[in-house]
Amino acid sequence: MRAISLFSGCGGLDHGFHQAGFNIVYANDIAPSVKATYEANLGKIDIRDICNVNEDELPDCDLILAGVPCQPFSNAGNRGSMADKRGTLFSQVIRIVDNKKPKVVLFENVRGFLSSKDDNGQPMPERIRYELKQHGYNLYFKLLNASDYGVPQNRHRVIMIGVRDDVDAEFIFPEPREDKSTLTVGNVISLPIAKGEKQEIWNLSPQSKTIAKHIPEGGSWKNVPYEALPPRLKKIRNNMQKYRSPNFYRRFGRNEIMGTITAAATPENSGILHPLEDRRYSVREIARFQSFPDDFKFIGATTSQKYKMIGNAVPAVFALHIANKIRDDLF
Ligand SMILES: C[S@@+](CC[C@H](N)C(=O)[O-])C[C@H]1O[C@@H](n2cnc3c(N)ncnc32)[C@H](O)[C@@H]1O
Known part of the structure; x- marks a missing residue:
């Protein structure tokens, strides 16, 4: 074949x-x-x-x-x-x-x-x-x-x-397979990282980091107090109906199934925030959400390029x- x-x-x-x-x-x-x-x-x-x-x-x-x-x-x-x-x-x-x-x-x-x-x-x-x-x-x-x-x-x-x-x-x-009980975020992030592998993480912007601090596990930008929002998000919050109530900065909880990993990996639109730490998921963590085996190597590219190629993958x-x-x- x-x-x-x-x-x-x-x-x-x-x-x-x-x-x-x-x-x-x-x-x-x-x-x-x-x-x-x-x-x-x-x-x-x-x-x-x-x-x-x-x-x-x-x-x-x-x-x-x-x-x-x-x-x-x-x-x-x-x-x-x-x-x-x-x-x-x-x-x-x-x-x-x-x-x-x-x-x-x-x-x-x-x-x-x-x-x-x-x-x-x-x-x-x-x-x-x-x-x-x-x-x-x-x-x-x-x-x-x-x-x-x-x-x-x-x-x-x-x-x-x-x-x-x-x-x-x-x-x-x-x-479709019926049982999804093992597919939770918690299961994915609790697996140990291979010995000797360095966690590679694309840093959040200072603004995203500040916003993330207000969002609990399982929450989203809806948990962020109005005063802590940047002007663009305040404008959207002021008129949620017009903007169709977007669910920005989704932070999936350990008992949930992860949302779609995207190529852009923006915290605003992709659920890329770790449930317990104020950071993006690492390259290995998103590769796991994409069901790449842990021995699949991501090399010869910048960190953001790695997020992109993994987010693009089937x-x-x-x-x-x-x-x-x-x-x-x-x-
Ligand atoms: C959705 S991604 C494919 C993901 C891939 N099938 C996987 O499972 O990992 C689309 C790819 O098309 C490539 N691409 C875009 N324009 C192209 C072109 N004109 N010629 C060849 N490749 C192109 C991009 O670089 C990107 O890697």
């Missing part, structure tokens, strides 16, 4: 597929900061803009993994969709699929993808279905939560599986569940 991985990042998705028995024969990402990490854990990666990679240069494969950047479809950012240049990265994947004709192609994207539209106003999932059909693939897609598959984090992602239409098999998404264990199902149903 030979796989090409596009938009590989530090390799969360690839780690899961590798564990399930897929052989990653080519990986690509534009960001030089992921190279050392990817190569220390998985194998060679080609650092180039995918737009500049000729499909004839790539080896044959049975599967293409495409963790296309989520920004154009994210609710958090500017939802430019296909009009955004990154939206066209989907077309780059289609170009390579068309040349390699793998059995299966997998796309991963944020929840906001489901309500995004292309530049003709067509819902993105339907657009992708149409594009794939034109190239001989049937599309299966579903919104899944990583915590239903053993990952200690609530992270909703759309998984789209294109299956070449001569494959005589149906894909069924894996069933949780490794979530990827493994999907990979096992693809292997069993389609290979």
